[in-house]
Amino acid sequence: MPHTPFDVDLASExxxxxxxxxxxxxxxxxxxxxxxxxxASGRAVTMLDRRPPMTGSTLASTALLQFEIDLPLHRLARSxxxxxxxxxxxxxxxAVQDLTSLVHHERIRCAFGARESLYxxxxxxxxxxxxxxxxxxxxxxVPGTLLSAAALRARYGIARSGAIVSTGSAAANPAQLTxxxxxxxxxxxxxxxxxxxxxxxxxxxxxxxxxxxxGPRVFANQVVFxxxxxxxxxxxxxxxxxxxxxxxxxxxxxxxxxxxxxxxLWEASDPYLYLRTTADGRLLAGGRDEDxxxxxxxxxxLAVKTRAIREDVRALxxxxxxxxxxxxxxxxxxxxxALPLIDRLPGTRHTWVVAGFGGNGxxxxxxAAQVIAAALQGxxxxxxxxxxxx
Ligand SMILES: Cc1cc2nc3c(=O)[nH]c(=O)nc-3n(C[C@H](O)[C@H](O)[C@H](O)COP(=O)(O)OP(=O)(O)OC[C@H]3O[C@@H](n4cnc5c(N)ncnc54)[C@H](O)[C@@H]3O)c2cc1C
Numbered sequence: 001m002p003h004t005p006f007d008v009d010l011a012s013e014x015x016x017x018x019x020x021x022x023x024x025x026x027x028x029x030x031x032x033x034x035x036x037x038x039x040a041s042g043r044a045v046t047m048l049d050r051r052p053p054m055t056g057s058t059l060a061s062t063a064l065l066q067f068e069i070d071l072p073l074h075r076l077a078r079s080x081x082x083x084x085x086x087x088x089x090x091x092x093x094x095a096v097q098d099l100t101s102l103v104h105h106e107r108i109r110c111a112f113g114a115r116e117s118l119y120x121x122x123x124x125x126x127x128x129x130x131x132x133x134x135x136x137x138x139x140x141x142v143p144g145t146l147l148s149a150a151a152l153r154a155r156y157g158i159a160r161s162g163a164i165v166s167t168g169s170a171a172a173n174p175a176q177l178t179x180x181x182x183x184x185x186x187x188x189x190x191x192x193x194x195x196x197x198x199x200x201x202x203x204x205x206x207x208x209x210x211x212x213x214x215g216p217r218v219f220a221n222q223v224v225f226x227x228x229x230x231x232x233x234x235x236x237x238x239x240x241x242x243x244x245x246x247x248x249x250x251x252x253x254x255x256x257x258x259x260x261x262x263x264x265l266w267e268a269s270d271p272y273l274y275l276r277t278t279a280d281g282r283l284l285a286g287g288r289d290e291d292x293x294x295x296x297x298x299x300x301x302l303a304v305k306t307r308a309i310r311e312d313v314r315a316l317x318x319x320x321x322x323x324x325x326x327x328x329x330x331x332x333x334x335x336x337x338a339l340p341l342i343d344r345l346p347g348t349r350h351t352w353v354v355a356g357f358g359g360n361g362x363x364x365x366x367x368a369a370q371v372i373a374a375a376l377q378g379x380x381x382x383x384x385x386x387x388x389x390x
Contacts, residue, residue, distance in 0.1 A: 018193065018218040020046040022376065023210065025198050026226035027051075028058035029174060029362050030354050032181035033369035034224055035190060036102075041373050045190045047182075048210075048218065050197035054178045056228045057361075060330035062247050062284045063177070064264040064276055065099065065170040066117055066360045067092035067142070071338040072125060072268075074136035080337055084386055086140040088339055091383045093142060093168055095366040100170055102366075108180030110172045111279050115264045117169040120152075120160045120316075122269030127162035130268070134164055143168045156259060158316065160267075169264050171276050174362065203348035222376055224352040225345070226368075229331040231355050240341070240357055244296035245332040246305035247286030250322035254283045257319070266359075273312040274359070283322045285313050289332060296329030305329065333357040340364035342371045342387040 021044040024035045035045045069076060069092060077085035103112045121127045130146060137144040143166040147155070152163045186192060200211035201223065210218035229242050256277060266274035275285035288305045295301055306327040313320060335341060335357040342364075345351045352372055356364030367387070374381040
């Protein structure tokens with residue numbers, strides 16, 4: 001039985017050779033959503049991970065579940081064109097709705113709740129850019145209302161040149177959400193094997209053979225890599241960059257205004273700050289990214305970043321009172337388009353890769369589950385082309 005910090009009762013089997021219809025590599029939120037969707041469409045699934053379940057970046061996530069992509073719609077349109085940008089935004093809106101329905105349908109207890117999103121003008125996008133963004137969203141039918149500086153101050157007590165407030169976001173406990181999905185996968189006959197490090201992939205005309213460092217030979221009709229920011233080396237590195245990011249959680253019973261309990265807040269600044277609260281009254285805040293992929297592993301950076309995030313919160317919301325009880329860092333990916341990668345590995349027919357880059361990585365995991373489930377049923381998701389390698 002694998003040990004997880006959540007004491008999740010997941011099946012783990014003695015490691016023998018694995019032969020199954022579909023093998024999903026990675027037991028974070030992407031692997032869980034993909035495996036769940038595949039099983040719902042009638043596929044038999046085995047999940048492999050070199051670690052215990054949910055101990056990748058899913059555990060580090062602050063789980064603001066947003067349709068808003070790191071690039072505002074009007075900027076995304078400049079890089080991928082208006083039709084693709086509007087489709088990506090609309091698809092993200094739908095993904096948060098679909099994730100909400102899934103959690104309710106499966107009765108997963110994960111502190112899931114709807115949130116409004118408050119996007120503050122900053123040094124990356126000021127009030128004029130936010131006005132252009134709201135205009136673009138109106139044209140695309142995507143939620144978002146512009147707040148003037150005066151309205152922002154009156155409603156939220158925040159001094160900035162403007163903001164966009166929108167409905168359609170959510171928040172959840174990411175570990176409980178993933179554990180809930182994994183439990184249902186196991187209950188419906190799926191298998192989860194930990195301590196299996198996949199080191200090679202041989203994709204043939206009719207299936208895939210995986211090499212593992214420490215155990216079984218693995219044969220499958222289809223393989224899906226949901227390995228998070230540990231992107232398989234077969235994916236061209238020019239398509240993505242891995243950074244470091246940091247987050248803090250306060251002790252319960254932090255003192256904050258009532259609106260913060262129903263809002264996820266983030267800012268259009270570099271460095272940026274984002275925050276939300278939890279049902280037990282904790283404040284979760286993060287940001288202060290650095291370009292280096294391994295900076296988060298350097299112990300003294302954690303203390304520096306913790307202080308910086310705490311000061312960022314105090315500068316923005318001086319009346320909030322909190323004591324940091326946990327702080328951590330993690331790897332965080334960005335793609336050149338701000339869209340995720342959901343595609344076959346180059347040169348293969350039966351090997352897929354899901355890399356949900358961006359601040360809304362979990363929303364992208366939901367889209368990936370839908371795109372992959374459709375593809376493995378022989379259908380093509382109408383938005384699949386948005387997320388493919390060029
Ligand atoms: C501090 C922080 C805050 C974040 N906040 C948010 C947020 O607010 N909202 C949001 O949507 N997203 C957020 N994200 C991003 C989000 O957490 C990720 O997009 C998401 O967790 C990725 O999930 P995953 O399942 O793809 O990857 P992971 O959870 O990393 O899982 C990948 C798994 O694959 C396994 N694996 C890797 N390589 C191999 C191999 N070769 N063989 C076997 N197993 C392998 C790993 O052991 C791991 O368990 C945040 C990330 C960080 C670090």
